[in-house]
Amino acid sequence: MFIKLTYCLLFSLLFISCSSSDNDKYVATPLELEVPEIFSQYLIAPVIPTNNPQTVEGVALGRKLFFDPILSGNGTQACADCHRPQNAFSDPRQFSLGIDGIAGFRNSMPLQNLAWNFNEKFNWDGSAPTLEDQIFEPVTNPIEMNNTWPQAEASLKNHSEYPQLFKEAFEGAPIDSVLVTKAIAQFLRTLISGNSRFDRYLLGENILTPQELNGINVFMSEDLGDCFHCHGNPFNPLWTDNTFHNNGLDEFFADLGLGNVTGDPRDNGKFKAPSLRNLLYTSPYMHDGRFETLDEVINHYSEGLVFSETIDPLMKAVAQGGVQLSEEDKADLKAFLLSLSDPGFINNPDFQNPN
Amino acid sequence: MKKLSILLIFSFIIIACGSDDDNNTPTEVAVNLRFSQIFDELTVTSLNLSSTVYVNEMNQELTISRLRYLVSRLVLTNSNGDSFLLSPYHLVDLSNSETLNLNTNLTIPEGDYTLSFVYGFNEEDNQNGAYADLNAVSWNWPEMLGGGYHFLQMDGQYNINTEPAPFNFHNGTARVSEGVFEQNFVVFNLPNTLTVSENSTINIQMNIAEWFRNPNTWDLNVFNTPLMPNYEAQKLMQQNAASVFSASVE
Numbered sequence: 146m147f148i149k150l151t152y153c154l155l156f157s158l159l160f161i162s163c164s165s166s167d168n169d170k171y172v173a174t175p176l177e178l179e180v181p182e183i184f185s186q187y188l189i190a191p192v193i194p195t196n197n198p199q200t201v202e203g204v205a206l207g208r209k210l211f212f213d214p215i216l217s218g219n220g221t222q223a224c225a226d227c228h229r230p231q232n233a234f235s236d237p238r239q240f241s242l243g244i245d246g247i248a249g250f251r252n253s254m255p256l257q258n259l260a261w262n263f264n265e266k267f268n269w270d271g272s273a274p275t276l277e278d279q280i281f282e283p284v285t286n287p288i289e290m291n292n293t294w295p296q297a298e299a300s301l302k303n304h305s306e307y308p309q310l311f312k313e314a315f316e317g318a319p320i321d322s323v324l325v326t327k328a329i330a331q332f333l334r335t336l337i338s339g340n341s342r343f344d345r346y347l348l349g350e351n352i353l354t355p356q357e358l359n360g361i362n363v364f365m366s367e368d369l370g371d372c373f374h375c376h377g378n379p380f381n382p383l384w385t386d387n388t389f390h391n392n393g394l395d396e397f398f399a400d401l402g403l404g405n406v407t408g409d410p411r412d413n414g415k416f417k418a419p420s421l422r423n424l425l426y427t428s429p430y431m432h433d434g435r436f437e438t439l440d441e442v443i444n445h446y447s448e449g450l451v452f453s454e455t456i457d458p459l460m461k462a463v464a465q466g467g468v469q470l471s472e473e474d475k476a477d478l479k480a481f482l483l484s485l486s487d488p489g490f491i492n493n494p495d496f497q498n499p500n
Numbered sequence: 501m502k503k504l505s506i507l508l509i510f511s512f513i514i515i516a517c518g519s520d521d522d523n524n525t526p527t528e529v530a531v532n533l534r535f536s537q538i539f540d541e542l543t544v545t546s547l548n549l550s551s552t553v554y555v556n557e558m559n560q561e562l563t564i565s566r567l568r569y570l571v572s573r574l575v576l577t578n579s580n581g582d583s584f585l586l587s588p589y590h591l592v593d594l595s596n597s598e599t600l601n602l603n604t605n606l607t608i609p610e611g612d613y614t615l616s617f618v619y620g621f622n623e624e625d626n627q628n629g630a631y632a633d634l635n636a637v638s639w640n641w642p643e644m645l646g647g648g649y650h651f652l653q654m655d656g657q658y659n660i661n662t663e664p665a666p667f668n669f670h671n672g673t674a675r676v677s678e679g680v681f682e683q684n685f686v687v688f689n690l691p692n693t694l695t696v697s698e699n700s701t702i703n704i705q706m707n708i709a710e711w712f713r714n715p716n717t718w719d720l721n722v723f724n725t726p727l728m729p730n731y732e733a734q735k736l737m738q739q740n741a742a743s744v745f746s747a748s749v750e
Contacts, residue, residue: 189632263636365642367668367726378640380629386638411550455550458565458655458666461725 171316173200178260181339183347183382191260191334197277197327199334202314205499207332209310210325212498216297217244217290224283224329227253230496233423234336239434247288250400252434255427257420257490260334264387269416269432270402271389276333280326294322301325338422338490339382346484347379353484360481363474370446370468370478374459375418384421384485391415393450393460393467394431402432404455414455425486439482443475528607531576531584532701534750535592535600537567540709546595553660557713560720562667566655567594569706570639572621576613576694576702584608589621591634612693615702615747620651620685626673645728646673646681652737654711658720667724669711671741674734684734686741694749701750710744711737 176199178191193199210216211224227241228234234256240248251269259267265275273279283289284297301307301320311320314328343361345351353361363370365378375392377384389403391414398404404413416432430436436445448466450456462468470478490496537544539554550565572589586604593599620626626648629635639649654669674682694702712718716736727733 187629187632187635189636362644365644367642367670367728371726373640373642374638377638378642380635380640381638383636452664456666458657458668458725461666461668464663464665 171313173202173314173316175199176201176204178334179337181337181344181382183339183344184258184261187380187382188261189263192263192265193260193334194275194277197330199331200314202310203328203331204335206307206310206314207328207330208496208499210329211332212500215300215304215307216284216292216325218292218296219244220300222290225498227289228256230498231426231491233257233338233426233491235427237428239429241289243286243288244291245288249288251432252429254417254419255423256333256336257338257422258383259336261383262387266389266417270406271417272406276330277323277326280329280333281322284322284325297325298322336490336496338487340489341422341485341487343481343484344382344487347382354480356477356480357484358481359474360477360479360484363470363478364481369470369474371459371461372421372446372478375457376421385418387418389415389417390457390459391453391455392418392446393452393456393463394435394445396451396453398453400433411455414453421482422485423487423490424482426491439479440475443470443478447475526609526611527698529610529696529698529700531586531604531606531608531696533574533586533590533602533604534701534703535590535602536703536705537594538705538707538709540707544594544708546597549595550656554708556709556720557717558719560658561660562656562658562720563660564654564656564708566653567708568592568639568650569652569654570620570634570649571704572618572625574615574617576608576615576696578609578611578613582609589625589631589634591637591639593637608696610697612695614690614692615694615704616687616689617704618685618687619741619745620672621649622685622687623683626683626685641672642728644678645675648673651685652741654708658724665724667720668727669737670728671734671737672728674731674738675729676731682731682735684738686738688745690745690747692747694747696749702747703750704745704747706744707746708744711740714740714743716740 178199180191214220214223222244227236229236236253239252240250241253242248254269259276267273267276267279273282284292285294298321308320311324315324318324342351342353346353364372375386375390377386389412395414398414401413403415404410424439428437430439430442436442446467447470450460450463450467452463456463542554544564550563553561553563555561568591570589570591574586574590575583576586577583584606586606587602590602591599628643628647629640634649641648641650650670650672652669652671656667657664658667659665672684674684676682716739718740723733
């Protein structure tokens, strides 16, 4: 009896001391990423910076900001205007237009599975070392949102809702550009796509058509498509190697890509290998959106390769223009590629405009 | 009082250790590994990728733009027969300097050892999709070719000063015929003695030139790409692998 009482007292003391410190400091609600089964089975852990943990409040704030034109110079353009949910957060236009109607020079990248970009180096040319860094750029780019950060911060501070939302997400720290990028990055890390027909096939929950099955065979055969060296495989279900390649598009480069960032001429003409997920929604293709259709993309690798000094040696048979697939293999390859599209991703209610 | 007890405990530990030393137990030292690459007398680093021209046994001029290889079951064994597993597997990527050094977090008694390892994975270890870190860097070997993982990827251009053409010198399980596969790893038991002491590093060196000459002279005009499904090329690579590695202590 006495012992029990003592324990009781001890516990009460603990409880009191804990609760008093809890009352002093509000803490945002931690939020785990919803990791698809196929990712947790085969891949290493996603990249979440220790200084920007996922929270319920941070993700909600990031989502609101992503869809809000408030960050742009004249209040007309949101991130989502060039990263549209229905296009797997890319842009169906070859080049997006900024707030002053000026076109960019690369196709907007889809935003999916960004926490699994293990080497980081975001953008087609790897110019942003981290996802947070990436988000700084479009806000002030004169041909994109053409704003200044002081002005964007002022708009947020003078808004009727944002000051409270920032307070809840970042525990009272003052609104600034760093917190804006942190919130949006948290939202972007929730944009996870891992439930395509092919994913369910890998989990044994779905069957594929004979055409799709031959398509994966073309993809995985070094003497046919040989796509897997750069674009993943059933055990790397990101469908990208997250690195940079010159895939034989041009003899001379109008855009140096990675080479422009590193200053190393050996990197000229190299661009990030994009994931093959959600191709159904991400036309046009390539860093400059030069191909409208997947058929054009496949024809490029089959017959359209052009030699240049930095071409990746994985671009085989370049002297013949490529791997020379039969029409049937091309059609099957395309059918397989489309099985990596995930309608649940683009229609996920958590990823739509909350404003 | 508490401090005193801790002090006493520590003294015992120190005494215990000290008495071991009196029995001539050697000092425990850390083991660090380094992976280096040469093309005969030339050192090959990431700076040489896609730029330095090498000449192989057939006088073919080539550049190398990618070099990755896998070694596994790295074990040091001393004359008492004590074995120490340095690493279950390690992927070297010449373009990633972090992979060129391996600090094992292991300490072993100072002394003489020999090194053994497997080039690639042996049959038991070479399981489809079994290693998340290797999956994440797309190191997998296609299932229709026997699955598991690549052992080597060496990509580049040959006939670089005439008509450059790509080669993909990729090695892994050999496919004899559809659904019939042959193991293609190589077990290395390097004969030379490695004397390990404080701050020593074991350097495992690959001489790339050996891939092109010993015992099979490699003609890139014949074997360039695709080589993965080519049984003959896969076995020639395995034979040539036998002389590419050596180890020394630095």
